[in-house]
Amino acid sequence: MSYSELIKDFSRIRDYMREFFVYGFKSREEIDIKSARSYDNERRRIESWLSEYMSFHQDTNGKNVFISVDSRRVTHNPLYQAWKAKSFTKNDITLHFWLMDILSPDKTLSLTEILDTIDSEYISFFLKSEPIDESTIRKKLKEYVDLGLIAAEKRGKQLVYKLPADKLNLQSWKDATCFFAETDPLGVIGSFLQDKLKSLPEYYAFKHNYLLFAPDSGIVLDLLAAINVHKRVELEIIDNSHKVNKRRIILPLKIFISAQSGRQYVAGCNTRTKRFKFFRLDSVLKIKPLDRADDFESYIELLNGYRKHLWGVASGSDGHIEHLEMVLVIEAYERHIIGRLEREKRCGAVERIDDTRWRFSADVYDAQEMLPWLRTFTGRIESLSCTNKSVEERFWGDLAVLAELYGGDGDVV
């Protein structure tokens, strides 16, 4: 089949976008692909969609392609472009514009009336055109009724069609659409709406904006749909370390998002064991909706209680609580550090010990998960204690290695 910049299936392009965007150092030989031709085609597509953001460098491993974006300086997420590259047939595009032209909100038409209009006013316009069969048009009408683009109603025994009356003033949503298109996990829908609007505001900017959530939008949509109707789902997930696919059944309850890394998770419950599990959405390949759970709200309540001791998304191995305390030395001129403690702690408490010493304490399922945050206070930590001694050991051990890395005691500034 000849190359096309449009694609039928979104799943494969997710992997390539991640490779080019997150890593950007892998050559064609290193990316886990089926064939060199497949790599070349996907790379060419992404280059075509994102040409202004693509960069290259050459090293001993070959030519490396990467997507380089300063998310603070883009007003619109460029990765949404992939969602606008769906392939279609010549009948799809022809019928789309014919039906949108023939139908109106004011008058209903039957299938026969639509067929007659197509024959007399559209097909006859072209010298070499072939008729489009009735079943193709019937299918397209049904598809558009399902999408909400066409309204169907009964006239006697037959179905008649019209365009839905749109009372919505989309212009009044212009600013909201521009903002939420970049900040909402389903912002790609906002991007579709932006394509219908003229002269979009360019005055928005976004800091700490992790663009890579865009390729996972389809997974988010399927999960939110399941949450909405309280349905359990079967997740097909890829275990990257073992290169195998696994299946897990959960009742999805919430989407958890890290505002500090852009990672997205689904929080779900195994309704048999009543244990909560978190799955990263970029590892989810497929979602199959299953049966409805009657007691959805009780699981939400359980999750809300469970969250009180959750630092991130790790629940430890056996659900028991670990207590951690950190004492910081904060001078009078460094009071903003107390502000940091207060706003950055996700659970736990901050208390003053004396004029210059402050204690942070928390009870969490997995204190190891706090280590990256604790390290950000390097230079001020007087003491650190945890009921899980391996947390203390790792913290101080890592710090010793870090000091050694920068030349040890003898090489300080």
Added chain:
Amino acid sequence: MLFSEVYSAYFNAVAAILCEAVNGELTDKRILAIINEKAFSESFLEIIPAIKNEEWLLINKNMKTPIKKPPQMPLTTLQKRWLKALLTDPRIALFAPDPTGLEEVEPLFTANDIICFDRYLDGDDFSDGNYIENFHIILQALTDKRKLKINYESPKGRRVNGTYNPWKLEYSGKDDKFRLLTNGGCFGATINLGRIKSCELLGEFDSAALRDVPRESSLTFELTDYRNALERVMLAFSDCRKETRRLDEKRYTVTLRYSLHDETEILIRILSFGQMIKVIAPQSFINLIKERIFKQQKLFRE
């Protein structure tokens, strides 16, 4: 269905082409210009032959179309449900859209379905009446390119009055705050909207005075990939422009570009990765890290 051709760049481009054809204004030059504006860099290779060869029965060889009115597409159910979902978000009050037409629509989700678990806790109060009023005035100023007289409280608690040319309205998902970036006047400033007491619209300013002068800096670090550090670091810094090169099986160098204004924040983010990251340039940044390590070792010995 999210992945559908009805939202595609091709359909958007063809709609715009048909719009000009309906008005009898279509030329080859315009077709190419519209494709380049609305679709992808190689789209002309597919769209132009499909139109010219009458593969898509939309425009004939004489640039005439059987389409009678400029193409319009109603909103899909998915689009309406997404807009309805936005009405459950407290930030929607800042934009005050007209909800008419969504009365019978089910929201796609609610704001409660989504949890940002590591968002800072001192975000702006989006329900505060004064905040909302100031936000609306700022949006007006940005739209109309008008100066703003702003009275705000500085981080040190001092009251500041000034006249500013608004440039960008920046939102941070991590801080859950809006900041107004100003530019072009006597001096530029970044003002947290949460600190603004009042603001007032003034006259128009010359938008040519607005300029994007990034005060950018860069650093290079060596990354050692264990405990899944490679993936974690790459994702954590994926909001910045960066270039990564592999040194050997486990080691990489990453050059990161960031705003000079955010140096302390970048330092903190680097520290959070501990010994997985060793900054190798510039020396001034290395010194900042050494200073923290030295202070920590001193505290430990005491």
